[in-house]
Amino acid sequence: MRHTSYIEISRQAYRQNMDFLKSDIGPKTEISVVVKGNAYGHGIENIVSLAEENGIRHFSTFSADEALRVHNASKSRSEVMIMGMLENDDLEEILQKGISFYVFEFERLNATIEIAKKLQVKAKIHVEVETGFHRTGFEWAEKEALMEILKENAAHLSLKGLCTHYAGAESISNYVRVRKQIKQYKRFKHWFKAQGINFEKYHTACSAATLLYPETKMDLVRIGIASYGFWPTQETYMYRFQSLAENNKNPLKRLISWKSSVMNTKSVKMGEFIGYGSSYMAPRDMKIALVPIGYGHGYSRLLSNQGKVLISGKIVAVVGTVTMNSIALDITDLAEVHKGDEVVIIGVQGELEITVASFGESSQQVNYELLTRLALDIPRSIVD
Numbered sequence: 001m002r003h004t005s006y007i008e009i010s011r012q013a014y015r016q017n018m019d020f021l022k023s024d025i026g027p028k029t030e031i032s033v034v035v036k037g038n039a040y041g042h043g044i045e046n047i048v049s050l051a052e053e054n055g056i057r058h059f060s061t062f063s064a065d066e067a068l069r070v071h072n073a074s075k076s077r078s079e080v081m082i083m084g085m086l087e088n089d090d091l092e093e094i095l096q097k098g099i100s101f102y103v104f105e106f107e108r109l110n111a112t113i114e115i116a117k118k119l120q121v122k123a124k125i126h127v128e129v130e131t132g133f134h135r136t137g138f139e140w141a142e143k144e145a146l147m148e149i150l151k152e153n154a155a156h157l158s159l160k161g162l163c164t165h166y167a168g169a170e171s172i173s174n175y176v177r178v179r180k181q182i183k184q185y186k187r188f189k190h191w192f193k194a195q196g197i198n199f200e201k202y203h204t205a206c207s208a209a210t211l212l213y214p215e216t217k218m219d220l221v222r223i224g225i226a227s228y229g230f231w232p233t234q235e236t237y238m239y240r241f242q243s244l245a246e247n248n249k250n251p252l253k254r255l256i257s258w259k260s261s262v263m264n265t266k267s268v269k270m271g272e273f274i275g276y277g278s279s280y281m282a283p284r285d286m287k288i289a290l291v292p293i294g295y296g297h298g299y300s301r302l303l304s305n306q307g308k309v310l311i312s313g314k315i316v317a318v319v320g321t322v323t324m325n326s327i328a329l330d331i332t333d334l335a336e337v338h339k340g341d342e343v344v345i346i347g348v349q350g351e352l353e354i355t356v357a358s359f360g361e362s363s364q365q366v367n368y369e370l371l372t373r374l375a376l377d378i379p380r381s382i383v384d
């Protein structure tokens with residue numbers, strides 16, 4: 001059965017992004033590809049497969065359910081790391097599958113040790129420390145108590161990582177805050193070392209930190225948005241522009257394209273209203289095309305009378321309100337449009353392109369939000 005729209009993921013673009021990131025990051029640091037939020041809307045299974053083709057063997061998720069999807073999709077026994085939500089009830093399965101996870105509170109640490117003892121396996125943990133993000137992480141004042149538990153239970157714990165996350169590395173306005181965080185992380189690292197506690201990997205950097213603060217790269221970087229072909233912010237790109245190779249000033253490529261087709265066309269007389277309410281009155285005799293995607297698929301209502309898409313190689317405007325399942329386009333000036341003609345919502349058609357950023361700007365969403373709002377049931381496939 002045909003779906004109303006479909007998403008394509010470009011294998012070639014992914015390879016280019018990975019080549020750039022690997023050379024920029026250097027050989028000493030491992031890349032963990034962040035695949036939370038259904039791999040930023042691209043589909044976990046698609047990205048695990050593409051990433052493994054490109055030599056990636058480490059993935060980061062937010063939650064246990066995402067981690068299991070990665071574990072099942074992996075063909076190379078890649079390491080999976082949960083950075084956020086994990087219920088104690090799921091610990092047994094996670095430990096048995098050898099999935100690693102962040103520990104940022106005593107309650108989870110104690111529950112983990114209990115299950116590890118019961119199963120007689122070593123739990124793979126990453127100790128998260130509070131450096132200034134103020135969401136999760138052990139406090140400086142908790143370090144002695146933490147150290148005692150880690151030492152006492154060394155037989156049941158595999159200390160995979162010491163980690164933190166920066167609050168706002170993507171903007172220079174947070175420079176002082178990020179520098180303070182780096183300093184605080186180093187204090188934790190040295191303190192634990194002095195107590196004889198060593199972690200396998202020290203990791204702190206997301207895409208923005210990796211690209212802007214080289215000292216944060218350490219043993220492993222957790223790369224999300226850049227691997228999907230987006231600079232974390234325009235500021236990040238501007239900051240790095242000078243240092244990019246002359247022949248490769250645009251090294252990050254969008255992987256995702258979103259396409260649909262014309263459902264029907266219709267003539268509308270001047271003075272008639274189009275769609276719900278009265279937000280758009282035809283200023284002349286018009287032809288419109290209906291396209292079966294709407295806010296139910298992730299095309300924001302804020303794009304009512306604002307959105308632009310491509311049809312017959314031309315940019316056309318959304319007229320009237322975006323509904324749950326459809327948008328109407330003004331095709332009055334196009335020569336001929338037929339039912340079934342391709343409509344590009346994100347991507348290239350002929351000479352023109354609708355970027356995720358342009359789409360996001362008119363709906364006031366950042367790339368991250370727009371991508372993760374693409375409905376899960378839109379089929380996604382990899383194209384060469």
Ligand SMILES: Cc1ncc(COP(=O)(O)O)c(C=O)c1O
Nearest residue numbers: 034083165206207222223224225
């Ligand atoms: C802990 C952690 N590390 C890394 C990332 C990846 O960030 P980015 O997509 O900006 O690379 C995230 C995403 O928000 C995160 O929460």
